[in-house]
Amino acid sequence: MMGAKERREREREQRKSHILDVARELLLGKGMNATSINQIAKRSELSVGAIYFYFKDKEELFAALQLEGLELLHSAVRQAVAKKSTPEKKIRSIAMAYLRFSEDHKSYFDIITYFLTSPETIFPPNLKNVIDEHGNASISMLAAAIREGIDAGKFKQVDPRRQAIILWGAFNGVIQLKKLEKTILGKDEYRSLYAEALDRFLDGLRKHPQN
Amino acid sequence: MMGAKERREREREQRKSHILDVARELLLGKGMNATSINQIAKRSELSVGAIYFYFKDKEELFAALQLEGLELLHSAVRQAVAKKSTPEKKIRSIAMAYLRFSEDHKSYFDIITYFLTSPETIFPPNLKNVIDEHGNASISMLAAAIREGIDAGKFKQVDPRRQAIILWGAFNGVIQLKKLEKTILGKDEYRSLYAEALDRFLDGLRKHPQN
Amino acid sequence: MMGAKERREREREQRKSHILDVARELLLGKGMNATSINQIAKRSELSVGAIYFYFKDKEELFAALQLEGLELLHSAVRQAVAKKSTPEKKIRSIAMAYLRFSEDHKSYFDIITYFLTSPETIFPPNLKNVIDEHGNASISMLAAAIREGIDAGKFKQVDPRRQAIILWGAFNGVIQLKKLEKTILGKDEYRSLYAEALDRFLDGLRKHPQN
Amino acid sequence: MMGAKERREREREQRKSHILDVARELLLGKGMNATSINQIAKRSELSVGAIYFYFKDKEELFAALQLEGLELLHSAVRQAVAKKSTPEKKIRSIAMAYLRFSEDHKSYFDIITYFLTSPETIFPPNLKNVIDEHGNASISMLAAAIREGIDAGKFKQVDPRRQAIILWGAFNGVIQLKKLEKTILGKDEYRSLYAEALDRFLDGLRKHPQN
């Protein structure tokens, strides 16, 4: 049989994915700079060289992590929007999916915002493009829902894409507040803040808000 | 005279502040991990030992930076709110002051969000408390303005403090989008997004928004 | 037909030679130490294992390169001397052939002097013998021309072989000066230096130099 | 007393020089690429970091070695030429000094030709300039002697500087042949080859060679 090659291929993917698992865990625990290839190697029970066999670079490795996350997010958003009828419901559903994503796939979410916010590590252009494209996909779904609302006469005449980006940014900002739990915020308070932020923005978006 | 002691004191503060200047510059250029004490020493034309005399730790040094930033922010916010009459004007003024702060004192702003978002470096509890208190001060001013609006019957019956936190989070989130300039955003587009986010939020907050 | 075996043989040689091509290119671009088997493999679109099938060692591979070079040189020298009549013309022709060889086959020339001068990599005895024999061949042709001149009464009574070695050494030394271009030498000045060195040596060799 | 600073200074120089000793020894034994900072550290009983405290770079370290060598050579040449009367005696004296230098300070000599001939390691421009200047100094003394001979009517009307460079190159080339001892050359044969090369060259330089 000639399944040998395919098996190799599969094993390769599995190892790669295993390495990514370990890397993700470490990255989130200690940040990118404090996460060393040495540690990744040790934890994945591979030699350092093996890591470099699968990933040309530390950079490439972490970029792969980010891509994984963005893909996962995109599919979550796609599902969220799927069976919803009205634009507002779609937006709410996406928003809640995003919150859930940030909790269920905390690791991936953190990676995304990690790279979004950290001033260090700017990926080389080609990588950056791929990454941005992936991010774009999710934003576009949000924009589509907003456009629908505008077309239906429910929302103000705003630029749907810009509005989507604003919304996404605001969401991120509120979710980040989670880090302030135990100091200025109570436990899980950020969730209700998130919900309220969503309300406020929808209120602001609607044409005739029903006080 | 016993001015000698005071002079000593003053020199001490100056040196400290000089070190912080250098550290801030480096931190923002290359991130905390890539900023080494040795580099700070070289750039500030002091010996490594001297740095360690003024700051017990690398950690303490960077925490000091954050405090500086929060203080600066607080005074900016205080000034912004000072001579404004209506609650909405106050909010707008604070918001714009925050945006300006993020640009004029980019260094400090970045430091604040750097520590807010990065999973690395969690300061020891005592330090963290001091830091949070400082952050609180600015938020309280925003909350006060919102409360005023509610009391005046202009805004909905929301919790002012919560609303302030949401707003602040959202602002941060939108400002962070600056990093997407040149990929999914045009140059300085984040500024108009910020303004629009503010509009939308205020729309959502008002009792009878005038479409 | 039993051409299968021969075809195999031929393919083997072709692959070997292909590998050598790639290795030579890399060696000259970055030096021996910086040229890795992995790189050779990648560039020749072969697997690492394949390289090791054709060459037992990194050492063996680079020794093969040197042999190639010496053979090429020998044939250049042979051609140079072929259709020349007088001893002096032969010597001049060989000298110029050597200079040309150092330029046209820069790669091979560099390899030869690389191994001649670098203290690293001393080949195991057996290899070294093969290499020296090859080098000898070219020197012998030079020696023959000198002997001819002596026998014809044109040159002083010197030991032809020793003289040939001296000449070859001096040539190498002058050609190496090429590296000083742009610092103490002008562009291509080493060529005229080479010519002049040849003149000076021939002057010194002749019995009655005509000022 | 305030000799403390000076003592420090002196100790610093001593350590630096100690490191260079070790580095030189290793470099000559195994070539530059095979000589690692790790090894230098181990042999000098210092930590790796300490080496980097004294030398910014591997490059800087090896450049320092080369400079040392060139200075030593220059002083040897200066002494050689000092008490000689005729131009030819001066040239012979310099030549023999160079040969002696190559033997007595083999380490330094090898370093010089190592960097002269190896295709790898080209120092950054500024370093290269310093190095070339130092090399120039010795060549100039040779050129001066040749010019003297021309002015005295003993030598042909050649360009003294060019002639000096040629001579130096040729010497290098012949000395390099030492490596062929035990294969195509007998023990120490290169010394007599060197002497003969010198004779031949002077013969070629003289106006009326006395056969």
Added chain:
DNA sequence: CATGAATGAGGTTTCATTCAT
């Protein structure tokens, strides 16, 4: 007070070589 030499651990990366498939 201040210096700067020194350390030890750890960072990223590359490599020659082997070997199961």
Added chain:
DNA sequence: GATGAATGAAACCTCATTCAT
């Protein structure tokens, strides 16, 4: 014959921190 995954050692270099002076 050929592949390529894996290793272990070693390369260069940086860093936070200490401590004798």
